[in-house]
Structure formats: C-alpha cells, structure tokens
Amino acid sequence: MKLRREFSERAGVGCERRSFNLALADALVTEGMLDVALAVAAGALARTESRGAHYRTDYPRRDDENWLRHTLAFYTPEGPRLEYSPVTITRWPPAERKY
C-alpha cells in the first residue's frame, strides 16, 4: 500500500510526446499491476489455508469448511476491500488433488 501511494504521488514519466508514448503506457500498466498485486496479496493474507498454488507454511492444509468460496476484491482508495461469494458446485464435487 505504501508502494502504491508512493507511485501515485511521486512517479513521473520522462516522455511528453502525444503519440505512441510507450513510457506513459508502461507507467499506466505498472499502476494497474500495483492495484492487482495489492488485491492478490490481501486475498492471500485473509485466506488462512493452502489451496493449489496458494500455499502457506502457517496454514499448510486445505480447509473446505471455511474457505470453499470465492474471494471478491473491490478497489477503494484505502486499499482492497474483500467480500466472498459461494462456490456453485455442479458436476464435479471439489476434492483435494493428490498426485
């Protein structure tokens, strides 16, 4: 969040051209990536389990009872706000993958 604020307040673009300003395009992409990174990090921090590629040494087990649900992250200027929605289960009931 600090990095995101720093970026908003202090990042500049060295090119002032009006057409094909790749430096400006990169800055906008970086800004978007910071927002997405914050949403991913906040969701991962709240999700106190391990599931697929989301692996936490402090919560190494999958927890369907509490976490079989989607994380929805909403942008706010103070940082991402998290909500959750239920998983619709149709043909394949979810189960732990073992290889």
Next chain:
Amino acid sequence: MERVKFRVFRFDPESDEAPYYVEYDVPYRPGMTVLDGLLYILEELDGSLAFRYSCRSKICGSCAMTINGRERLACETQVKELGRLIRVEPLPNLPVIRDLVVDIDPFLRKMEAVMPYLVPREEGASEIRVSPEEFRRYRSPSDCIWCAACYAACPAAFSNPYFLGPAALTQLYRFYVDSREDESVKPIRLVIADDDSAGVWRCHQAYACAEVCPKHIRPGDLIAELKRAIFKARLSGRI
C-alpha cells in the same frame, strides 16, 4: 560480442523538420532479439522511443520494421546474426506516425477490400469438414499474420498506390481456394483480383514478398495462380 550499436531512425512529425538517426549502445546477451534491444533502449536509455510490438513471438505481426535494410519482425531477428551495428528504420511505403511506428491504415484498407473472411457454402451449417488435401491448398497462406513486411518490400506496391499488394492478394487467394466457400463467391473474388489497377496484373513477380515473409509464404506464387485462374475463368465465360 559484448556490446552492440543500434542506429535508430527517429522522427516526430509534430516537432521534427526532418528524420534523424540516434545511436544507442546496448549490452548484448545471448539470445537477444532486435525487439529485446529496442526494449532495453526504451527502459534504460530513452523513454521517448516509439515502436509497435505485442506478442514478442512472431504471432501478432506488430513489430515489422526495416532492420539493416530488410523488412523483418524485430521479435524474431537475432542480434547475433546482424553484427555489431544494427540499423533500425520504419517500414517503407507507409506514412511514419513517429520513429519506428508507421500508419498501417492504407495497408488494412487493402486487406479489407479483398473480403478477408469466409463466405460459407451452406448457410447455418455448424461444421463443414475439410480434408487434409483440401487444407493443403491454403495451409501456407492461412499463416499470414498481416505484418505488412511484404507490402512494404513490394516494388509494385511502392510505385502504384492502387495495387492491392502481396498480403491482400494472399488473403484473396486463401479464400478463393477454400473448399468451404460458396461457389457463387468465387467469381467475385476473381473479379476483384482481375482489377486493372489494383489487381494481380500489377504484380511484376519481383518476389520481394517471398524474400521477406516471416511465415515463408510465397505471395508471388499465389498471385501467379490467381492470374491462371482468371485466365481460365475468362476463357470459359465465368467472369
């Protein structure tokens, strides 16, 4: 090879009276492409450089430019095969928007003019089977990624602004020989190809198109095929 020099064409029609060249010193690393070099310049040396790119892997056709005098994709051209001095310029025969970026609208208008899409023979049919033999007829031309390298290299397109050029005629051929297309559309395609100032007869078979095509398509061969088809259609009274 430790470092290479990129000699880059620069021009901003908004502020520059004439184009000029800027030399950039770029550290070489194994596997480096010309596009990698341009991205290094953009990120480390000069954020004002303009060029067009997207996929970095010869799929999208965005980064066609003139590299050491030849129309090529920056993303597939290895720095290693070019030596220590690399001259990078925009594609010829298209107006420069800025630096290495050209306005591809004139090219796209010609692509659109040949109806670059399938008009299927059975209306509403969800699936029309194609045999491997049928597909072989347009396997190569269907690889075209619309990069405009052939159009920029073509001497006939350069000297005649009406000429559709190798890429558009490749598209035309590609659908003309497609077995799924409605037979009633074939003569229309031939009539477009037969146009006196825009069509196949303006091709002088210089084969610059085949020389530069990153997908190894041979538009000159396809144009010759179209000439033959037009001739036959005329003799038999189909067009």
